Amino acid sequence: MKDIVRATIAIVVICALLFYANFQLNETTGRAGNDTISVYNWGEYIDPELIAEFEEETGITVVYETFDSNEAMMTKIEQGGTSYDVAIPSEYAIEKMKENKLLIPIDHSKIPNLQNIDPYFLDLPFDPGNEYSIPYFWGTVGIAFNPALLEDNLTFESWEDLWDASLNQEVILVDGAREVMGVGLNTLGYSLNTNDEAQLYEATEKLKTLSPNIKAIIGDEIVETMRRGEAAVALVWSGQAADIMYVNEDIDFAVPIEGSNLWFDNMIIPKTAANVEGAHKFINFMLDPEIAARNADYVGYSTPNEKAIELMDPEVTGDERFYPTEEMRERLEVYQNLGVETLGLYNELFLEFKMDAQ
Amino acid sequence: MQSSSKRTYYLIPYLAWMLLFVIAPIILVVYFSLFDLHGNFSFVNYQNFFTSVYLKLTLSSFWYALLITGFTLLIAYPTAYWLTKTKHKHLWLLLIIIPSWINLLLKTYAFIGIFGVFGPINAFLGMFGIDQQQILYTDFSFIFVSVYIFIPFMILPIFNSLDKMNPTLIDASRDLGASTWTTFTKVIFPLTINGVKSGIQAVFIPSLSLFMITRLIAGNKVITLGTAIEQQFLVTQNWGMGSTIAVFLILFMVIIMMLTGQKDKGVLLNGQNK
Numbered sequence: 321m322k323d324i325v326r327a328t329i330a331i332v333v334i335c336a337l338l339f340y341a342n343f344q345l346n347e348t349t350g351r352a353g354n355d356t357i358s359v360y361n362w363g364e365y366i367d368p369e370l371i372a373e374f375e376e377e378t379g380i381t382v383v384y385e386t387f388d389s390n391e392a393m394m395t396k397i398e399q400g401g402t403s404y405d406v407a408i409p410s411e412y413a414i415e416k417m418k419e420n421k422l423l424i425p426i427d428h429s430k431i432p433n434l435q436n437i438d439p440y441f442l443d444l445p446f447d448p449g450n451e452y453s454i455p456y457f458w459g460t461v462g463i464a465f466n467p468a469l470l471e472d473n474l475t476f477e478s479w480e481d482l483w484d485a486s487l488n489q490e491v492i493l494v495d496g497a498r499e500v501m502g503v504g505l506n507t508l509g510y511s512l513n514t515n516d517e518a519q520l521y522e523a524t525e526k527l528k529t530l531s532p533n534i535k536a537i538i539g540d541e542i543v544e545t546m547r548r549g550e551a552a553v554a555l556v557w558s559g560q561a562a563d564i565m566y567v568n569e570d571i572d573f574a575v576p577i578e579g580s581n582l583w584f585d586n587m588i589i590p591k592t593a594a595n596v597e598g599a600h601k602f603i604n605f606m607l608d609p610e611i612a613a614r615n616a617d618y619v620g621y622s623t624p625n626e627k628a629i630e631l632m633d634p635e636v637t638g639d640e641r642f643y644p645t646e647e648m649r650e651r652l653e654v655y656q657n658l659g660v661e662t663l664g665l666y667n668e669l670f671l672e673f674k675m676d677a678q
Numbered sequence: 679m680q681s682s683s684k685r686t687y688y689l690i691p692y693l694a695w696m697l698l699f700v701i702a703p704i705i706l707v708v709y710f711s712l713f714d715l716h717g718n719f720s721f722v723n724y725q726n727f728f729t730s731v732y733l734k735l736t737l738s739s740f741w742y743a744l745l746i747t748g749f750t751l752l753i754a755y756p757t758a759y760w761l762t763k764t765k766h767k768h769l770w771l772l773l774i775i776i777p778s779w780i781n782l783l784l785k786t787y788a789f790i791g792i793f794g795v796f797g798p799i800n801a802f803l804g805m806f807g808i809d810q811q812q813i814l815y816t817d818f819s820f821i822f823v824s825v826y827i828f829i830p831f832m833i834l835p836i837f838n839s840l841d842k843m844n845p846t847l848i849d850a851s852r853d854l855g856a857s858t859w860t861t862f863t864k865v866i867f868p869l870t871i872n873g874v875k876s877g878i879q880a881v882f883i884p885s886l887s888l889f890m891i892t893r894l895i896a897g898n899k900v901i902t903l904g905t906a907i908e909q910q911f912l913v914t915q916n917w918g919m920g921s922t923i924a925v926f927l928i929l930f931m932v933i934i935m936m937l938t939g940q941k942d943k944g945v946l947l948n949g950q951n952k
Contacts, residue, residue, distance in 0.1 A: 389912065389913060391912055391913045391914075391915060392912045392913075394915075395911070395912060395915060489812060492897075495893065495898060497913060534899070535812070535815055535897065536814075536815040536896075536897020536898065536899065537893075537897055537898035537899070538893060538894070538897055538898065539893070541790070541894065548794065548795075548796060549795075549796075550794055550795045550796070550814075660715045660914075660915065660916065661715060663914060663915075664715065664914050664916050664919075667909060667910075667913055667914040667916075668731065668914075671731060671735075671901065671906065671909065672731050674898050674899070674901055675731070675734060675735060675738070675901050677898070677899050678817075678899050678900070
């Protein structure tokens with residue numbers, strides 16, 4: 321017992337000393353100053369080198385944290401506690417945050433690089449005039465598949481291909497209620513933003529018939545699983561597909577013809593921000609053509625930055641699977657904020673589907 | 679008189695702790711469960727709980743928790759028994775406990791690799807000409823990993839009660855002509871039942887609310903009450919419904935505690951307290 325107490329005290333003392341030394345070191349290099357910003361982003365969604373470069377260029381220290389769903393991010397910002405200066409939610413979350421007065425308007429005069437953005441991605445219905453948000457990346461939801469592991473010659477031009485009998489226990493779905501319910505809705509030709517209960521129940525029944533083909537419903541682990549060739553088919557966001565294909569070139573990606581989701585992730589400044597000035601600097605930095613191009617190369621999602629696209633490999637930016645033409649985007653649908661009640665129903669039905677997936 | 683007031687004084691930290699971290703949170707959970715999505719007072723969440731989705735969910739949670747506890751007990755009891763017979767029993771016990779110091783998520787991630795189609799288990803099966811098996815994302819992998827994680831928590835209380843048992847009782851039983859099996863069922867097991875009960879509490883209750891393993895190992899094909907609570911809070915943001923499920927989880931725990939409650943008899947009366 322005495323030994324344990326001694327050991328514990330020793331560890332605490334050593335930690336305190338190291339902590340103090342670290343603080344001193346930071347002090348001398350002038351890094352622990354007040355100029356800090358907290359960035360709250362999706363996992364695997366930025367080139368870490370760029371953060372270091374930003375710190376070097378501006379002298380602002382970046383505290384970087386990640387989340388794995390819009391809802392988790394909103395809950396944390398709503399709670400206060402941590403003073404995030406920049407966060408990167410999707411469009412329907414921005415709509416909701418605006419409604420709940422969680423955002424600070426962005427001063428466009430401090431973001432000169434905004435001119436680099438393709439006008440298609442500006443002034444969208446979820447934030448007219450880009451009062452609160454600046455585009456970061458955009459993409460779609462589709463199917464990544466490994467032709468080498470498929471028995472039939474499936475192309476996934478239609479969502480119906482997921483139901484093919486040869487795919488028994490081969491399909492992985494992303495663990496998102498709207499994405500998975502969307503598969504059911506799209507297959508039946510309904511809108512992704514429907515709040516018609518009958519349509520939602522019908523979509524759930526349709527999804528339940530997919531159960532025998534389901535291998536798992538997971539999150540970011542999909543990327544590794546597909547890379548290793550452990551599953552043949554996965555419902556993913558376009559950037560995840562790009563990530564998978566970067567390592568395993570056998571894999572292909574398709575956005576089915578019935579339609580799918582088109583999404584935009586945008587940088588915002590939450591109400592909790594402590595360093596609004598620094599937040600603007602960070603947003604402007606990320607819009608620099610060269611920086612945005614490198615970030616897009618690293619992350620694999622599609623950049624809305626016109627000037628950056630000019631700098632990138634035309635083979636990448638000309639790939640219509642990841643940069644669908646405006647005409648192709650017509651078939652896609654942007655999520656709308658459905659309100660708690662309908663969102664609750666989506667989740668309840670998704671839970672029902674998961675329980676059926678055994 | 680003085681000593682009794684001193685005793686009350688010593689109780690203060692304990693009472694404050696209980697009030698702040700046990701009683702207050704439970705009251706808050708119950709309070710939140712009484713509000714619907716729009717913040718109006720109602721019992722709608724409780725009505726919701728008694729729909730087929732949540733009842734099925736509760737049943738399946740209980741079924742998996744039962745399986746996990748059963749298998750854990752089946753492995754832990756003999757292990758604890760042999761441990762008490764070994765020479766360096768405390769060293770062996772330590773070796774069994776050490777893995778429980780490693781973070782649960784790390785261990786879970788390790789199993790993703792081990793059970794993978796190209797993982798070591800499939801490679802081993804391949805040596806005997808067995809085709810690649812899908813091990814990950816099955817009921818088997820879920821129960822296996824959960825049992826692995828809970829084993830130390832079951833072994834510890836059983837080991838303690840076995841260790842405290844007076845070994846001469848076994849000799850007496852044998853002298854009186856009881857077979858090995860009778861000795862076990864009539865002497866050893868009844869004397870260690872309290873250890874088994876604590877073990878069951880330590881395993882059954884947490885397995886009702888497992889949630890990361892259900893996603894990482896079972897691929898969300900097993901849904902427990904814990905998964906549902908997580909989803910209600912983080913995704914749907916329906917705190918009322920999340921709290922309601924939590925209230926039922928607390929109720930189930932109380933029932934289990936009552937069923938496996940300990941009566942202080944047996945070990946101390948019959949065995950010698952070392």
